[in-house]
Amino acid sequence: MATQTNRDGQAPVNPELQVLMHAISSCAGVAVQQILNQNPDLVKEKGWHGQTVLHRACLSGDCAMVRLLLQYGADPNATNDFLETPVHYASKRGIPSLVHILCQAGGNLNVKDKSGKSPVHNAAQTGSVYMLQYFEEKGLGFRDLDENLQSPLHCVCSFGHLEAFKYLLRKGRSDPRQADSKGDTPLHICVREGYAHGSWLLINYLGLACLHVKNNLGQTPLDVLKQFDASKKSGHTQLLPLLTELTSKPQNSKIQGPTQLWYFHLLMPTVVYAFAIFVAVNIFPNYQGLVFVVALVYIMKTCMKASHRLNHVSRWANPLFAGTFFAGMLHTMIVYYWTIPEHLPHQILLYLSIIFNILQLYLYYKLIAADPGVVRTGELNEKTRQPITIIDLCDKNSSMDLFCHECEHVRSKVTKHCKLCEICYYRMDHHCLFLLKCVAYNNHARFVWFLIETGFVMSMFLLQTYFYVTSKYPGKQYSTMLVDMFWDDCWILSMVVMHIFSIIWAVSLIKFQLDIVARGQTTYFQQKISTLTAVDKLFNIIYFLQGKAAYRTDFEFEDEPKNYPVQKPYPVQQNYPVQNV
Template identity: 30%
Template sequence: MSYPKQSYVPMPVAITPQAAVAATPIDEALINAIRMSNDDLCKEILLKDKEILLRKGWNNLTPLHQACLSGQINIVLLFIENGADPNSLNSFEETPLHYACRRGVVSVVHYMIKNGADPYLVDKKGRNCMHFAALNGSVSMLHYLQSFTDLNLETPDITGKNILHISVEMWHYPALCYLAKHNRVDPSLQDLTGVTPLHIAVEKGFADFIWTLLRAGGCELLKICNQKGDSPLDIARKTNTTAHQNLFKAISQYANCSGPPSGPIYTWLFLLTFSFFYATVVFLSSMYMHGYGGHFTFVMFSILLYISRSQTHRIAHICRWPNPAFVGLFVGGIMHCAIAQFGYLFPALWPCPFAILCTTVLAGIAIFLLIFLIFGDPGIDRKAMYCETFQRPMSMLDLAEGRVPETQFCPYTEQIHDYNSKYCKLCENPVINLDHHCLFLNNCIAGNNHKHFILLLLAVMCLQISFVYNSFRFMGLMKNDLHNLGLGDPFTPYLIYYYKANPWIIFLTILCFFSFLWEGLLVYTQLSGVMKGTTTYRELKKMNRGQTPLSRKRMLLNLFEFFIRPTNPAIPRKLVA
């Protein structure tokens, strides 16, 4: 079997010993120049002997095969201009274009097709350019071949496998999503042994692949059997691993369903509301524990903390939905503090109209910001990058002709996006000026809501200060009442009594205190990034290396402009080709 990663090895030819001594170093030097991406050295070698481009080495590989595999457009262009054959076959009937598709550089493939490379040739295994692109998992290459050639995405090789089979086998999830989108490839197609892509995904235990295939082809895929009579369910049941047994339990519930499966909505709602109702039950139960209420609450909240720390950013289901447990924890804590503040502390501290008014205004602002941050648009980039030169959005042709780098092509939206746009796999949207994805809001923090995020943190911090202050005021009133009852003068006994008799308030006070410290650190980090003109994402990716440090005046101006500029999700995207 041939692999495109094989290196070119010169093959001796029947020439005189003197000529062989002179020719062999040139061959080796050319291959080394290709590996080092040295254009100038390649030109020097070709000036001495252009016939070297027609010479074949091990497995009949030509220098153009090696150049295409390297993905260097300048070297490929040089070789073709000097007479290299773009349709030369190696021992496995693979062409340089096949290798270029495997490498995944669209500009190289585009240039070769323009200069005579035949995209419809197949190798001995029946694989065309689409199959080689699928081996690499390059969505940009698959999209280019679909857009500019008449190649059929469902064409099988001699084993009956199409590019969807290959994408699953090679674990290329973006390619799978691309092919499953709009039913570009039928997921129910079988190879010569009756195997579907779902059989492969179940055998390998790829949960996210399985869910994508089921959403594209319906639950009927679970009933398709291969030549051995095994369905995907049978494979999961017979494979003796813990992961496959869990997988069998997850997909067996869809065995009798038809159409695309529905997600675990009840699990999602449970995770969302668990923290609030758990804390409610704990606090209500502690009221009937008499002197043990504080100990009971401490143990139960330790369990809640352990459960929260064990949560991941996605739920434990093959659908891999974003986990709402963190949203429930954050919102549930705010709701409990609000109920305790307005329903317990303020009535006990009355009269305090000014404190109630200020807290009500802050709470209203916080609720508005919270709703906006959870349900609002963080700055989704719905348009392709705009080219000023041609007065139109950028397309795949611009990428193929080198007017925009391939890194700007998004394999999920199939568009060329702006340089400051980043695709979030949790939100499944490209967003502009991404700072981070906030698990506690289940939304991205980006160009359209970044300042709202910081304002929410500041508003919540003010509410937490208010809660802690009013809690200590309430504690002072209780101290006086207990002192009048003759229960002691030192402060410590009152604190212990407070802990035992009112665990609801004492634990919410502790929660507000530590949350205030964490949010203060987060605000400091966010404002530091704003003043430096960067984001958390750029800092983590170390994209600001080598930049000149800003002056203090410029940093203050950045902070001022950040808060006064209008919120506009439609940030203009311009590029001059």
């Protein structure tokens, strides 16, 4: 009698095996043990499409379950109907610890499925940099091709995994010129999928010649893109004018980033406000208020709509907020030394202003120019004194979260990677958009001093404008005086209003920072519950402002920062000016 089959043409699965599979999917370890104690041979049986219980456990991502099944004799190299082993499944989950357990049990990492895909291809499809780093530490390469001639980089481009994409480009791990069986390079795939930033990175990496490479259909990346123009996807919409412009240039031309756009955002607040002053003073002297209202509304509206990055496929950091802050400092100093001095009752106020301004500019320069506390390499293994690896984390069953995708090292628990600066910082507090710089271990105290100093400068400005107003508008009521200033002296009035709001913001920020410092913590690394007394907190603030370590803290910080040779976070040259600050 013929064996009964299902509609897929496969033999029915043992009911006991189905129960075991369900228990594994439910992570019911006790039930799995009971079933296997009664029938240990179930670990060798196969279910639908040749899947074993170890395949199912790997698909569930349960390390404890995988260990349990291996103890009962499960085969880490068993294949299903598609020639996929449990290592393939574990790689799809992107869990290095899972693959490490299989590897220790004899699992083969150099194995391919029916379509020619290796575990590295599966990790690339998932976008797990942890998994890719594990394979590299195990000596596996990233240039293997499947039956469609696709490398792991092709897989990453198809799914748009940015971190894995950057990882495979770094150190020449993958060949971005490799064409698949259809003649498509990774750039063709990025363009087809509307992956704008990835396309930009590839063009920077390869040069403009890559835009003229044709696939088997004779299509360049621009030809592929034009097929999707009608879809109006954001990625396709961004890429069309860029690729059209770049394709028309000579292939040996140097690729320029959005430098003009970057400088426009940086200088726009200063230039717009200066233009408003010129128009108000020289063209419409009796309607100054309207001119300044239009200028300020434009600047404020632009700032409110702005994000941390430029609206460009390069994703450069947006300098608009830094430009706004600089414009405020610059125009304050212009008012200080051009308009107000002749109305001051005592020259000592002018000298104090000069001193405060010089100190403010010095702190501003030091904040921009100094190293905030860059972590240049990873933590060291206590025994070997070598950098800790992903394999070390797997051996200790530690979390992979401390591995930095960009810098490719295992950082300490109080180190944070800044995505705008593209590097790790020790005891990071925050990334300051107004400085285009991170605030971390080396410049945190200087940053707080800068806030305090800026508060003094703004207070001095308001005091001096008080003398200016009482001198220029003697005997007038405030309501009448404000109306006159709006129409005839709005430059000063607008600066006063902005300084009032700025002081409120600065005081709240100083209060917040001192509260964090009082607990011996940072904005990013903090805990709400503190056992410190008021005296402890006071001494913490005093010690912090003196540049010393915290007097007492209940948060576990390390004693000293790490100073190792710098490690380039990304090989593609970044041309925007902020990198040179």
